[in-house]
Amino acid sequence: MSTGHGSGALDADVLVVGGGPVGLAAAIEASAAGFGVLVVEQRSGPIDKACGEGLMPGALAALHRLGVDPVGHDFHGIAYVSATQRVEHRFDGDVGRGVRRTVLHAAMADRVAELRIPVLRGRVGALTQGDGRVRVDWEGGGASAAWVIAADGLHSTVRRLVGCERPPVRAAKRRFGIRRHFEVAPWNDLVEVHWTPDVEAYVTPVDAGSVGVALLGPPHVDFDEALARIPELSRRLAGAAALSSTRGAGPLRQRTTRRVAGRVLLAGDASGYVDALTGEGLRVGFAQARSAVHSIADGDPSRYERAWSRDTRDFRILTSALVAAARSPLRERIVPAAVASPALFGRIVDRLAR
Ligand SMILES: Cc1cc2nc3c(=O)[nH]c(=O)nc-3n(C[C@H](O)[C@H](O)[C@H](O)COP(=O)(O)OP(=O)(O)OC[C@H]3O[C@@H](n4cnc5c(N)ncnc54)[C@H](O)[C@@H]3O)c2cc1C
Structure with a gap:
């Protein structure tokens, strides 16, 4: 085919x-399974996005399996840091990697080009299904396919077009993320999460001379003000040049009623997203991409619904629980609890990193 x-x-x-x-x-994945594949993307690459840029060990392993090995900076675990306390967990033998999104995109696009998969430029705006085909249209173009995998991100148009969207969460519960890169040598080989009363600051080493800082929290957080309220981080970044502009994303929480609508399968953030707090969006998304293609190969899309539940289980349960705690009076007890129970902290980190 x-x-x-x-x-x-x-x-x-x-x-x-x-x-x-x-x-x-x-x-x-679809090309490897023998399908004729077409990608439609609205932007030209290499594509940037607000992200913590930490590829958990499971995400890195998935990329290697796809024949992609992006350049970055390896990290060996996660540290939780508050104004007065710190706890670390090192992965059991595994390694993660901090990779700039533009570098990740370029590496994946190279692999796609190597496999001769066409990538067309267009913003998909319409989709119709019938007679075992799906017709997809964008300004100035259109295509027909037996199956569509919609991976059009947090604010997915396809999710809305096929009626899988659930109403947004209440404004008071919405969380957002913003990121910026700094020219400074990474000071350790972990991803650090600095907890403040209202914001979490993620520091990910992305190469030998720079780190990415992603802030997660309520809307309208001022990046510089929030950073200034984290003395340890401010000291580390003092005088470091900003290597990128501030880029944001959100609301993070996106919910779906189902992941399969006829011959359309939702994957990645388009299929629903919990939060960036535990940094496993890419690992989960890669697992979904694989499961979606397997169920298409089996001609049984309902299999994908079950696989999606399995692939996202820890993300939905553990990340949701941590976000709920982070938004409650329990917030100030999260780092102390991790310090008091390092074994439990380690088990949770390992579970989300796989
Ligand atoms: C602040 C923040 C920090 C994060 N930190 C981490 C982390 O450290 N580790 C991790 O694993 N994950 C992290 N994540 C999550 C991760 O960024 C996402 O899970 C991941 O980008 C999802 O990939 P995706 O391909 O599904 O969506 P995206 O990366 O959003 O890609 C969607 C693509 O679809 C295109 N598109 C959209 N609409 C259309 C349309 N109508 N037609 C054609 N093309 C369209 C877009 O241009 C885009 O290129 C973080 C997220 C945030 C917000």
Whole structure:
């Protein structure tokens, strides 16, 4: 089976909407499974995005399996830090990697090009299903496919078009993320999460000379003001040049009613997202991309619904519980609790890192 130009119209077995990391992973998986694949992405690369940029060991292993080995800075665990306390957990033999999103995108796009998977530029705005095909349209173009994998991110258009969207969470519960890079040599080989009364600051080493800082919290957080309220981090970053502009994303929590609508399967953030607090969005998204392609290969999309539940289980349960605690009066007890129970902290970190 191959991607072709039947009757002048673009034709594919699997059309992937969104050429972010999960969409490109789905395209590589589908190509490896023998499908003719087409990707439609609205932006031209290398694509940047607000992200903590920590590839957990499971995400790095998934990329290696796809034939992608992005350049970055290895990290060996996670540290939780408050104004007065610190706890660390080192992964049991595994390694994660901090990778700039633009570098990750370029590495994945190279692999997609190597596999000769066409990537078209377009913002998908319409989708119709019937007669065992899905018709997808964007301004100035369109294509037909037997299956669509929608990996068009947190604010997925396809999720809305196929009626899988659930109403947004209450304004008071919404959390956002912003990030910036700094020119400073990483001071350790862990991802550090600095807890303040209202914001979590993630520090990820991304190469030998720079770190990314992502702040998670309520809307309208001022990056510089929030940073100034974390003395240890301010001291580390004092005088360091900003290597990127501030970039934001959110609201983070996105919910779906189901992940399969006819011949359309939702993957990655488009299929629902909990929070960036535990940093495993990419690992979970890569697992979903694989599961979606397997269920298409089996001709049984309902299998994907079950696989999605399995792939996202820890993310939904552990991350939701941590976010609920972080938004409650228990917040100030999270770091002390991790310090008091390092074994439990380690088990949770390892579970989310796999
Ligand atoms: C602040 C923050 C920190 C994070 N930290 C981490 C971390 O440390 N580790 C981790 O693993 N995860 C982290 N995440 C989560 C991670 O960034 C996401 O889970 C991941 O980017 C999901 O990939 P995706 O491909 O599903 O979506 P995206 O990366 O958003 O890609 C979606 C793509 O679809 C395209 N698109 C959108 N609409 C259309 C359309 N209509 N037509 C065509 N194309 C379209 C977009 O241009 C984009 O390229 C973090 C997230 C945030 C917000």
